[in-house]
């Protein structure tokens with residue numbers, strides 16, 4: 001199936017000379033929820049801005065639902081809904097007018113029934129005549145989503161959808177995004193909450209210093225999370241691993257004071273019993289041991305740090 005977004009050889013150098021994106025190649029699948037993760041300044045906003053036609057690329061090409069975002073800008077943009085982080089709309093307008101007006105901006109003919117459906121789906125129907133200034137923060141966020149959905153886009157960008165919202169509202173938004181996904185909308189979200197990516201994404205992409213360093217199925221990443229480590233504090237430091245002990249997953253750290261065994265927690269046997277037997281046979285003694293499990297957050301931090 002044709003990807004809903006195709007990015008080929010995309011580069012962005014700002015006027016300052018700063019290279020914010022370096023040869024990005026990425027395909028987003030129709031109907032998936034894709035989480036774009038990266039530290040501050042990695043290039044997420046630049047990438048989204050280019051796809052949405054807000055920032056000009058330096059080179060490379062992007063297609064949204066088959067339309068070149070530069071040569072066929074209007075058609076490409078009409079396929080895309082963007083939910084920005086901040087509310088930038090006139091706060092004295094009513095919910096209904098704000099959302100209806102947004103549809104008009106994309107040149108779509110008025111469709112009160114669609115607007116009603118969007119407002120009902122987002123539990124905003126009762127508030128349709130309220131002015132934005134009267135709404136809670138959570139309701140205002142829903143209005144941003146309603147605006148982005150007003151022209152019936154097939155691609156929805158959510159930029160930090162739950163930054164600064166409380167746990168209950170975050171959970172509610174996750175459910176809402178799940179509903180949109182079921183209706184067939186492709187969702188691309190940026191987030192600093194790795195848990196959010198775990199909860200919602202089908203695939204995860206990591207961007208760092210303007211480069212995509214990983215694109216992975218979430219379940220595969222979760223399997224990586226299943227890696228566990230057993231750390232042994234040795235009585236006496238080892239220069240190197242003795243012959244026969246160089247099993248996969250064994251590593252000497254801390255100038256030989258620490259032996260770390262990494263294993264897959266989902267597989268039995270873990271190999272720990274065997275390892276302890278071998279240590280005994282080699283008269284390697286340890287004074288302490290502890291086990292730990294790496295989270296997606298750890299994996300993310302490691303990935304980014306390795307490329308710092």
Ligand SMILES: Nc1ncnc2c1ncn2[C@@H]1O[C@H](COP(=O)(O)OP(=O)(O)OP(=O)(O)O)[C@@H](O)[C@H]1O
Pocket residue numbers: 014015016018020038039040041042043044045046047
């Ligand atoms: N107009 C600009 N001129 C020069 N440099 C810019 C401009 N806009 C962004 N940058 C730089 O490009 C880099 C990428 O910025 P971008 O906003 O895309 O990152 P981000 O991943 O969205 O970060 P954050 O998580 O903080 O929102 C940053 O180093 C930023 O300082």
